[in-house]
Amino acid sequence: MTNNWNKDLKKGFSFVRNGKDEDYKNTNKRYEKAYKYLNDAYKKLIKSDPKNNFQLAELSLWKGISLNENLDIKNEIKRNDRAIKEYEKGMEHLKKLKEDEIRLIMSLNNSLGVAYHHKDFSHIPEISYKYYKKAYNIYKKNKDDKKIKEIMKKVEYNSGFKYKL
Numbered sequence: 001m002t003n004n005w006n007k008d009l010k011k012g013f014s015f016v017r018n019g020k021d022e023d024y025k026n027t028n029k030r031y032e033k034a035y036k037y038l039n040d041a042y043k044k045l046i047k048s049d050p051k052n053n054f055q056l057a058e059l060s061l062w063k064g065i066s067l068n069e070n071l072d073i074k075n076e077i078k079r080n081d082r083a084i085k086e087y088e089k090g091m092e093h094l095k096k097l098k099e100d101e102i103r104l105i106m107s108l109n110n111s112l113g114v115a116y117h118h119k120d121f122s123h124i125p126e127i128s129y130k131y132y133k134k135a136y137n138i139y140k141k142n143k144d145d146k147k148i149k150e151i152m153k154k155v156e157y158n159s160g161f162k163y164k165l
Contacts, residue, residue: 088112
């Protein structure tokens with residue numbers, strides 16, 4: 001069963017971040033395809049290994065991204081509410097872990113900030129800044145981690161605020 005969900009995860013991830021398409025560009029319905037594969041992977045994993053909370057959280061993150069970046073879903077509020085539910089589900093899985101998975105937590109906080117922001121592009125709401133700040137606080141404690149630095153660059157871009165890197 002593991003290979004089945006893992007194959008779906010890889011396929012879904014490849015549609016979200018295949019390196020050829022721009023973010024927020026739904027070329028050949030790639031975001032719908034990504035969500036389908038990632039959702040299938042999640043369902044299979046929850047049946048086969050329901051305590052694999054790290055992987056379930058990661059799947060929730062990518063399912064949320066596939067919704068958040070899919071501008072073909074025209075209603076920003078519904079699109080981002082669905083993404084927020086996925087991100088929050090990911091956070092719930094992370095709470096069940098014994099060790100702190102800071103990179104995923106930081107990514108989820110950044111993505112929550114983006115989703116709340118994208119519900120209304122007219123301004124960045126306070127709740128978005130709250131999540132960006134949580135991501136920044138993780139960065140401050142882990143400045144030497146290369147992946148954390150990469151995530152922080154995205155937080156800066158998304159928040160519109162330059163932090164002291």
